[in-house]
Amino acid sequence: MSKKTRHEEHEEHADESWLLPYSDLMTLLVALFLVMYAMSATDAKKFEEMAQAFSSALNGGSGVLEYRSDAPTNTQLDQGKEDKMNSVVAPNTGKADIAKLRQKEQEELEKLKKQFDQYIKNNGLTDLLSTKLNQSQLTITISDNALFSSGQAVVKDESRQLAKSISTMLQQFPNYEVLVEGHTDNIPISNSEYPSNWDLSVARALQFMKILLLNPYLDPVKFSPIGYGEYHPVADNATAAGRAKNRRVEVSILRKYQDVTETTPVTPSN
Template sequence: MKFLKIAPILFLGAVLITSCVSKKEYMQLQSENSKLQDANKDLTTRYASTTQDLNIAKSRNASLEEQIAQQKSALAALQESLDKCLAGNNQGGANIAKLVDEINVSNKYIRHLVDVKNKSDSLNMVLTTNLTRSLSADEMKDVDVKVLKGVVYISLSDNMLYKSGSYEISDKAGASLAKIAKIITDYSTYDVLIEGNTDNVPISQPNIRNNWDLSALRASSVVQALQNNYGVDPKRLTAGGRGEYNPVADNTTDAGKSKNRRTQIIITPKLDQFMDLIGKAPEKPQ
């Protein structure tokens, strides 16, 4: 009978101890989750700002080409007017001289715009060539380098970068990241956006709510590795995540999912420097 009285007490104590431990773990998880949410908010804000700059950078080549086309059209119209003046000789030498001056200025501005575009394209091609030459054949299986609309995209597979199901950088990623970091350091006038992407399979890891979190955390891991391990200036770096919402392949196949699980390093000239180049256009005659 005495044993029967003691048994409930022992059981109650065990329950209380278990409950206490679970509560402690819960509070710890809650604290870590709160920190992750704060970090995610900060990344989201920085990412939105950098994405806006990136969109402007993407459109600048199209804008330059449009300006070049407009200037060529204006030049053709001026040349036509000049031809009429020379043929009829009824508008006087002053008008002809003015048209000649405008044609010369228009020609100079077209050359200026073409030089700006060529300079940007050339720098990007040199950057891309230097990077691809530095990577081995095995590394190139997990690294894709492209230039789109004047912006350099380096796409890295998650198999090469991260430990399985994690946002921690794997040991084997070190050599490739070191080579990419050297290129980033050499081209010090470029800004760098690290963008995480996932497939559409829901994540089931403690403290990671969804694929938004996972993609942002992976991008942040790459940023910190570039800063802490390879000395890249953190002022040039921005981390952001796009979750599963920027696929490049069909998520219904394993091959497609593998392509979508990637981290992109997006390298683009700083916008203020680009606008300085545009601002150095020749002045029109008075």
């Protein structure tokens, strides 16, 4: 009997050789977009340059890779900072207009100084108060004896009228920034309320400023208290007279139109 050869049926399989290059291509594309994303997050300018290079190389400069960032580049940011600085240093106001404003300011501060000087003279306070006008500000210096008891920051009742008079004169020129500064000598303070001269100077400046601002015509936004402690002396702390000069409160009306290139006449203090 003859044997018939039985052939096993083989299942036909599609050719899958294309999967390997396809997977490689997809991997490269994922890596490419990851690189582009990372670069765009750190430097928009570099990303734009790279995108343009890829576009030019692959499809003549058009397509998905053609990209322009709306975010400012580092160069643009630097230019913006420079423009902002230039706008502060060189405002649009003409030199002639600035000169007029500076002259008006000088006249206003001189007028205010004369009022303070007249008040000091009329009330016999020449030993306790003085004024000085220079290129940056008009300063009223008040001895601590005129305002406070030793080692205290509470303004004496009899001195509140002085603060009221100063506030009344200040209200005539409401557009100026005002600093109220506290100063002490270098003798360490020894009480439980103020652990250092710095604390005492700050408290004195703040308390005096609060009394000034009881005047409803003064704008608190324009006022700032600051304490310097013993670190801005005007006299030698080695003597009692020098220490007395250093213990003071200063009310400084700041100029708005300072000109460091010109010499502003300094009005001597009384």
